[in-house]
Amino acid sequence: MMTQFAKITLSLILACAGFSFAETSDGFFDFSSAPAEAVVQSGSGALVFQGVKIQDGVYRIDGQNVLRVEGEESTTLPDLPAVLTNPGATVADGNLFVAGGSQLFKLNLSDLQSGWSECSSLPEPAVGKPVLVGLNGALYVSGTGEFGAGAFSYNPVRDEWIILSPAPEDLSGFVAAACGNEHLLYFNANKVDDRILAYYRVTGSWVELDRLPQAVLPIGVASVGTEFFLFCEDSVVSGKAKLHPTKYGWVDHFVVAILVVSLVMVGVVFSKKEKSSGDYFRAGQRVPWWAAGLSLFASGASAISLMAMPGKAFAGNWIYFSISIFIVIVQLPLMLLVYVPLIRRLNIATANDYLERRYGVPIRMLGFVIYSLNQMLGRMAAILLLPSIALSAIFGLPMEQSILIMGVVATIYVTLGGLEAVIWTDVLQATVMLLAVLTCCAWAFFTLDLSMPAAREALAGMNKLQMFDFSFDWTAPVFLILFTNVISLTFGLIGDQTFIQRIQCTPDEKESRKTIITQLAVAVPMNVVLFALGTLLFLFYKTRPEVLSPALKSDGIFPFFAAQNLPPGMAGFVVAALLAATMSTVSGAINSVANLGVEDVYRRFFPKATDHKCLILGRTLTISLGGFGTGAALLLARTSLLSVWDLALMITGMILAPITGIFVLGIFTRRANSVGAWVGTIASIAANYYAKFYMNLHALAYLTVGVFTCIVVGYLASLLYRKSNKNLDGLTVYTLLEKQNDK
Structure with a gap:
């Protein structure tokens, strides 16, 4: 069987027909099986045999000798520096790791001439065969210690070990693979068994996640994304992680419908006030500072950030919240003392207007092209597509339906009411977002199964409240990386047409300064609430790790919690918040790019064009850009x-x-x-x-x-x-x- 399996290389990974599906009633996987001789579908991933990932062959370790088998051919790799008994191995991030006893060695597979390097010794030696598997840039080693229950994670960049909670049993000789972004799956290769033991990285919990359709004795396991392939003597069993249906129903649809109708009505109301291009793109400079500030907040708070911030706190810590602190330190003074006076006193209609005055027309056109392409492709299409994936997976809303709702509705009210409609819908959307997040925070807090002392211990034990990392690791979000990134982003705000429009839409410079202060006065506390929500959800699922499927990404923990736990109607409110967050960003992108098209191109090269023609062109561009961005998102969703x-x-x-x-x-x-x-x-x-x-x-x-x-x-x-x-x-x-x- 060893020779037979060694012939299954990456070049032979093709579709396998004839799988018979047997869905479990309450588990997290859809299972299928096929004869062992069949060729197994594993996408662009790699197979694993006896804990060793196959990239372009099978790696076999015998004492100090390391052999890579590729089909009928084999290649001898550099010998290990020491003889290892019962070695365990895996390939992670292009490195071959081999562990045995208390030793761990690493070989860069793209630079074999450099040979093996010895890593820090295992915190406790492995008596039997240790189990190695890579996940998210870290190496996980289990099956160590006298009783084989020791478990550790290793950071290859820092050469550091972290002690994990002990496994519930002896894992020596098991086979394991990563599944999804946060789970490690372990299968008993010592005896016939049907259990799927899992380690959930986020909460540091061991749990029996599911059971196989029948008891098997595996000799190897492969994983690709959220799918695993278990190789046995006479069969291959695969499982694909799934999400359970949610409580989302017609009441929630009704809540979303109310939001959609309200946004369109705002566009209808303000359509009667747009008499000139100045009204359409600057709201006639009659917007109060607090509304402009809320709009600036809402346009930057996309559904992606609304999900990502709780996800970061849930899966990690508060490191990324330090960005909010840096923004107050760096961004606020620069905005108030330089950018606001510059924009108001020069009375520039677009950011690129400044570039022409400073450098000339070619640089202005460069700014126009880059900003427009980035907003319509790199921003609008992404912001429409990515949340729709989460809404589809968690709430069961088809991606195309979500994209169409957000893209079409935003295009309608922006076309009708211009910037003024954008700003006042942003105010409504900001309110919906704040209420939805606060509601979930309260619900999670009052349904915790942990006492306050236990919660504090759990947070301290996993360093969940860390906010700064002063180390010098250029691959991690350390203080220097985040601080310099905020400086760069702050510098770039002067080129953001959405920012320019909000500064120009208020009556005077003093009101514009209040706009900046309002935006940060809302954004920073909101970020506190979002990270607090992620921490609360960590505590909530610390005692419920068995309900989290490998199919769920950490960025989706906020909507997943709402879908599974909130009463009917409240889940729809969270969906409405995600849609609102998306539409606020999309509407700002549409209006700002249409503004550039009128000012940087049409009015710049046709100075005699009447204001009425500019207004008509602005509306036409708005419809076209909305259709283009929505179409791009739909295309990406279907291809x-x-x-x-x-x-x-x-x-x-x-x-x-x-x-x-x-x-x-x-x-x-x-x-x-x-x-x-x-x-x-x-x-x-x-x-x-x-x-x-x-x-x-x-x-x-x-x-x-x-x-x-x-x-x-x-x-x-x-x-x-x-x-x-x-x-x-x-x-x-x-x-x-x-x-x-x-x-």
């Missing part, structure tokens, strides 16, 4: 173009960094010129490309790399190529006070 979409997001993200750098150079230096801006742009894109593909950095570090590369290189290039002096009146922080047009 397998996600890799192409990821590529588009990466490209726009790489170019957004230099645009931010260009704004910083223009505002904070006198020497910057168009040549420096173009050179800085090229250097920034090159640096970001190199960082993404040749450096191991945390995702939030790339924006910082691109922005500061543009600033440094662009400034040096401007010094080397000095153009004739240009009037910088009011265009830099040094001449800002000279502009007193709008005090």
Whole structure:
């Protein structure tokens, strides 16, 4: 059987027909089985045999010898530095890990010449064969100690071990695989058994998650996403994780319908006030500061962030909340002292209007193209698609239906009422979001099964309230990474047309400052509530880990909790909040890009165009952009173009960094010129490309790399190529006070 299985390589992983499905009544998996000789469907994943993941073959360890078997061929890898008895092994993140006794060795499979490196010793030695499996960048080792119940996680970057709660039994010789984002599944390879033992990483709990259709004696296990394949002597048993149906019903549909009708009615009401392009894109500068502030908050609080923040606190800690603190420290002073006066006193209609005054028309067009593509593809399509996936999985709403509701409704009320409709619907949507999150917080708190002392112990034991990490790990969200990312994001706000519109829609500069203060006064406490919700849900499921399926991602824990626990109607209120969060961001994107189309292109190149024509074009662009963004989201939902979409997001993200750098150079230096801006742009894109593909950095570090590369290189290039002096009146922080047009 060993030789027979060794011939099953990645090149042979094709579809297997003839699976007979036998769904369990109350478990978390749909099971199927096939003869052992059948070729097994496992997508783009990899097989595992005796704990060793197959990438392009089977890795076999015998004493010090390591062999990679690929079909009929075999390759000898560098010998282990020591002879290991009963070794356990796995491949994680491109490294082959082998453990035996108290020793752990690592081999980089893309750099075999470097040989093996010895990692820190296991906290306790393995008497039998240890079980190794990788998950989310960490290595999990179990089956150690005298009784085989020891369990630990290992961080390969920091070379550190963390002690986990002991397993409920001796796991020596078991086979294991990751399933989903947070579960490890263990199967008894020592005797015939039908149990699926699971370790849930988030709560640190061991639980019997489900049972197989029949008792088996596995010799290997493979996993791909939320699906596993258990290889036995005469059969292959697979299981695919599923979510149970929720309580979501017609009462909840009615609640969502009320929200949808209310939003459309707001658009109808304000459609009668839009008499000019100034009304349509600046709301006639008659919006009160508190409404503009709530709108600025709502437009930034998408459904993705509404789910991600509780998810971060649930699965991790409060590290990402530190961003809110940094925003108050960095963003608030810059907004109040520089950006608001700059926007109001220059009276710029768009962010790119500033770029033309500072650098010229080509840079303005660059800003227009990048912002528009990023908003419609990298923002609108993503924000419509990603929440619809969660709504489909948890609440049973078809993705296409969710996308159409959000895209069509947002397009209707923006087309009818312009920016004023966007702002007042944002106020309504912000209220719905706040009430939904507070309701779930209260419900989770009052239904906890833990006493306060036990809750404090659980939080302290897993470091769930940590807010800062002052270590120097460029692959993790440490203090330096998050702080510099906030600086870069804050610099880039001057190029955000949504931000420009909210600053320009109030009567004067003083009201605009109040808008900024209001936005942060709502956003920061809201973030506190969202992270608190995630912590409460951690405590809630700490005593209920058996109800969480591997099919559930941590980002979906908030809507999942609402769907499973709230009474009829309240789940619909949470769905309404997620839809509202999405539509507030989408409507802002549609209106801002339509504003750019009118001001940066039509009015710029056709200065004699009447205001009435600009208003008609604005409405036409709004309908077109709404249809385009909704269509793009529907296309991505129905095809397998996600890799192409990821590529588009990466490209726009790489170019957004230099645009931010260009704004910083223009505002904070006198020497910057168009040549420096173009050179800085090229250097920034090159640096970001190199960082993404040749450096191991945390995702939030790339924006910082691109922005500061543009600033440094662009400034040096401007010094080397000095153009004739240009009037910088009011265009830099040094001449800002000279502009007193709008005090």
